[in-house]
Amino acid sequence: MTPDGKKTALDAVDEGPRPSEAPSASPAGSSGDHPAEHASVSALVERFGDAVLRHSVAAGDQHVVWIDASRNLEILGWLKDDPEHRYDMMSDVTAVDYGGGQTLEVVYQMFSLTHKRALRIRCELPLDALEIDSVVGLWNVANWLEREVYDMFGVTFRGHPDLRRILMPHDYAEGHPLRKDFPLRGRFSRAEQTRRALDQSIEHSYLPEEIALGREPQEVAPVVGTLDSDEGDEVS
Amino acid sequence: MGLRKMLPGGGTPATTGGIFGDGSPTFLTSKLDFIVNWGRRNSLWPMPFGTACCAIEMMASAASNYDLARFGMERMSFSPRQADVLICAGRVPYKLAPVLRRIWDQMPQPKWCISMGACASSGGVFDVYSMVQGIDTIVPVDVYIPGCPPRPEGLIYGLMMIQEKIRQESLTKHYEHRAEDPRLVAQPRANAVEVAGLTGPFGNSTQQDQLSSGEAVTEDAESEDLIP
Numbered sequence: 001m002t003p004d005g006k007k008t009a010l011d012a013v014d015e016g017p018r019p020s021e022a023p024s025a026s027p028a029g030s031s032g033d034h035p036a037e038h039a040s041v042s043a044l045v046e047r048f049g050d051a052v053l054r055h056s057v058a059a060g061d062q063h064v065v066w067i068d069a070s071r072n073l074e075i076l077g078w079l080k081d082d083p084e085h086r087y088d089m090m091s092d093v094t095a096v097d098y099g100g101g102q103t104l105e106v107v108y109q110m111f112s113l114t115h116k117r118a119l120r121i122r123c124e125l126p127l128d129a130l131e132i133d134s135v136v137g138l139w140n141v142a143n144w145l146e147r148e149v150y151d152m153f154g155v156t157f158r159g160h161p162d163l164r165r166i167l168m169p170h171d172y173a174e175g176h177p178l179r180k181d182f183p184l185r186g187r188f189s190r191a192e193q194t195r196r197a198l199d200q201s202i203e204h205s206y207l208p209e210e211i212a213l214g215r216e217p218q219e220v221a222p223v224v225g226t227l228d229s230d231e232g233d234e235v236s
Numbered sequence: 237m238g239l240r241k242m243l244p245g246g247g248t249p250a251t252t253g254g255i256f257g258d259g260s261p262t263f264l265t266s267k268l269d270f271i272v273n274w275g276r277r278n279s280l281w282p283m284p285f286g287t288a289c290c291a292i293e294m295m296a297s298a299a300s301n302y303d304l305a306r307f308g309m310e311r312m313s314f315s316p317r318q319a320d321v322l323i324c325a326g327r328v329p330y331k332l333a334p335v336l337r338r339i340w341d342q343m344p345q346p347k348w349c350i351s352m353g354a355c356a357s358s359g360g361v362f363d364v365y366s367m368v369q370g371i372d373t374i375v376p377v378d379v380y381i382p383g384c385p386p387r388p389e390g391l392i393y394g395l396m397m398i399q400e401k402i403r404q405e406s407l408t409k410h411y412e413h414r415a416e417d418p419r420l421v422a423q424p425r426a427n428a429v430e431v432a433g434l435t436g437p438f439g440n441s442t443q444q445d446q447l448s449s450g451e452a453v454t455e456d457a458e459s460e461d462l463i464p
Contacts, residue, residue, distance in 0.1 A: 168366070169331050177365055191428035191431040199334075200334050
């Protein structure tokens with residue numbers, strides 16, 4: 001505590017960790033409701049009405065909008081394509097599990113290179129129905145980001161072209177590690193984890209389609225005019 | 237000239253053209269063990285398996301300030317088939333464990349292994365679902381280097397301990413020292429009980445009075461299969 005009664009970061013250390021079941025401050029935040037400060041927020045409210053659930057401002061100037069998860073593709077597509085907004089860069093797709101049976105949130109962090117504006121869109125998903133439409137069709141970068149969210153949180157992205165694990169081994173059987181109900185050291189014993197780890201096929205992690213980043217592998221141009229035909233045989 | 241002093245037995249005097257110049261011996265007698273171990277320990281080629289910040293210190297040890305080349309180790313072998321000592325520098329996730337094991341299996345005998353740093357030796361602070369809790373559950377380790385990360389002097393000291401270990405080896409005990417069961421290729425080094433002992437929560441740091449099988453250390457408890 002500082003003399004004027006404000007908490008410091010060290011006070012949080014003294015209080016110790018807070019169990020994930022404990023009721024936390026509402027994830028909606030309460031830092032004010034002023035959509036007019038952000039052109040895209042007021043436009044969203046105007047155009048989509050009920051599908052825009054809440055709005056708040058985080059970290060000073062980061063506008064956060066909660067939208068109806070079932071209409072995420074429509075709303076995000078409009079935000080990307082409308083010339084007034086043009087959020088052409090998807091900075092990050094991630095998710096947050098608040099624990100205690102609360103809804104899991106998928107977070108889209110976007111930036112408009114045209115208008116130099118950032119916007120964060122969040123979609124709430126109940127834990128028993130972790131499904132949402134994929135936005136890979138809008139931003140190609142979402143491919144790996146959604147795979148990561150699927151791997152870590154178990155959210156299924158409908159329409160994703162290649163929804164596989166990306167960080168954990170492809171045959172990982174212990175669940176989705178960043179969920180709050182996942183035990184820190186995994187579900188299996190260390191001996192079982194070690195055994196399963198060594199049973200992995202290494203080649204599976206280095207498939208040509210993994211390395212090709214979604215494209216056909218590039219053909220290397222033939223080397224011209226540096227080798228005689230005799231030496232060419234030797235080299236090949 | 238150092239070699240003449242070091243070699244036991246020396247040689248017999250000769251007239252001219254000796255191996256160290258005129259008047260020096262024209263041949264040497266020595267123990268085969270000594271010659272072989274002398275060659276091995278002064279040309280250790282490390283296979284760097286650097287996965288984290290320990291690898292930065294490993295690179296620093298190879299650079300001119302610390303200069304591993306003084307010990308005959310300047311040739312970092314990025315191919316396991318031409319390497320003698322595996323330096324595992326950094327944390328190893330379970331996804332990487334089969335890669336580490338295959339690299340070890342590909343190295344020709346005789347081979348040694350250094351576990352550099354807290355993460356490689358015990359999992360370090362990463363006592364979590366994704367991390368191997370000590371690479372000694374995967375491959376046999378000769379020298380553990382503590383530190384987070386160890387300084388280059390630590391790595392050099394560890395390599396010199398490997399050299400000392402080689403100096404004491406004997407060809408007649410080759411199988412005792414170095415033989416590996418071919419059936420264990422791509423298998424964990426430690427059995428399930430041993431892994432449980434090694435990797436329990438904070439296991440390596442709080443169970444130092446116990447063998448990795450969980451038994452308390454007594455005078456005669458050192459059995460062959462518990463020594464990595």
